[in-house]
Amino acid sequence: MSQLTIAIIQARMSSTRLPGKVMLPLADDHVLTHDVRRVYAADRVDNVVIATSEQIADDIVARYAARAGADVYRGSESDVLGRMYDAARNADADVVVRITGDCPLVDPDTIDEVVSRVSNSEAEYAANITERTFPRGLDVEAFTFERFERVHEEATEPHHREHVTPYYREDSNRFTTESVLSADVFDDPQFQNRDDLRLTLDEADDYEVLREIYENVPFDDVLPIREAIRYADENDLMSLNAAVEQKTH
Numbered sequence: 001m002s003q004l005t006i007a008i009i010q011a012r013m014s015s016t017r018l019p020g021k022v023m024l025p026l027a028d029d030h031v032l033t034h035d036v037r038r039v040y041a042a043d044r045v046d047n048v049v050i051a052t053s054e055q056i057a058d059d060i061v062a063r064y065a066a067r068a069g070a071d072v073y074r075g076s077e078s079d080v081l082g083r084m085y086d087a088a089r090n091a092d093a094d095v096v097v098r099i100t101g102d103c104p105l106v107d108p109d110t111i112d113e114v115v116s117r118v119s120n121s122e123a124e125y126a127a128n129i130t131e132r133t134f135p136r137g138l139d140v141e142a143f144t145f146e147r148f149e150r151v152h153e154e155a156t157e158p159h160h161r162e163h164v165t166p167y168y169r170e171d172s173n174r175f176t177t178e179s180v181l182s183a184d185v186f187d188d189p190q191f192q193n194r195d196d197l198r199l200t201l202d203e204a205d206d207y208e209v210l211r212e213i214y215e216n217v218p219f220d221d222v223l224p225i226r227e228a229i230r231y232a233d234e235n236d237l238m239s240l241n242a243a244v245e246q247k248t249h
Contacts, residue, residue, distance in 0.1 A: 001205050005115055005142075006093035007045045008084055009035050010164075011065070011101030012077065017203050022101040024207060026214040031201060032061065034104040034223075036068040041222045042111035044119065045097060051087040053077035081161045085152040095119060096148055098141040098164060102201040104210060105137050107225040114140040115177040123170060125168045126178040133182040133192065136246065137199030140180075141165055147232040167172070193204060193231055198241050199228065205241035211238075212237055219222055 011022045011032055022032040029037075029238070032050070039048050050065035052058040054074045062072045073090055075083035088096045095118050099106055099142075110128060117126035126133050127141040143165075151160075155167040168175055182192045201207060213228045232238065 004092035005095040006091045007039045007097040009099045031104045033068045036070045041108040046110045046116040105199045118142045123178040124175045128180040131194045135194040135197030
């Protein structure tokens with residue numbers, strides 16, 4: 001029997017640094033719509049679920065997620081791990097892919113590579129963030145639902161509940177894990193070991209980078225990540241958000 005792989009995108013309006021960021025416009029759509037479209041473009045994803053909160057402010061997230069073709073699960077605003085777990089259980093997931101809503105350039109090929117490490121091996125958790133060689137904003141994690149149940153039961157510290165997956169990485173002896181590197185996805189050295197690139201959306205300066213890319217790089221449904229990186233390099237876009245500090249989980 002084939003495994004059901006469900007990608008769950010965490011998204012809500014109440015970001016502390018850039019409230020409402022998932023509904024900001026990029027080209028002719030919103031950040032959230034690009035998130036959904038890009039994840040659906042991955043061959044190894046069977047369905048996409050937006051996991052948002054039950055707060056009234058997130059009604060718009062639920063509405064636009066459905067318009068973009070994603071299923072919607074609403075749960076606790078503060079217990080994000082619990083919300084993710086309930087969304088995965090509700091979707092009957094065998095393999096869970098975790099994406100955050102502030103990544104409108106997440107790469108379908110990278111998603112496929114991370115998922116393959118769980119689907120085609122004994123790995124219970126795989127990610128491209130354990131050793132950072134990808135740009136920020138291309139973060140992907142995948143894990144078996146069976147072991148995610150264990151995490152849900154055992155991870156009790158506040159940072160475990162808020163950030164969902166630190167429990168996997170804090171003690172490598174708990175789980176069988178695999179790390180995906182940029183060279184596993186990209187052949188061209190220009191796209192390898194690019195942790196100098198910040199293509200995520202935390203602050204207004206990040207939005208300027210993403211807006212520049214989406215307004216100037218031609219694309220149909222899914223903007224090619226290689227073209228985004230080329231444009232960022234050629235136009236020194238990282239000077240726009242160089243002062244943004246990355247939050248640590």
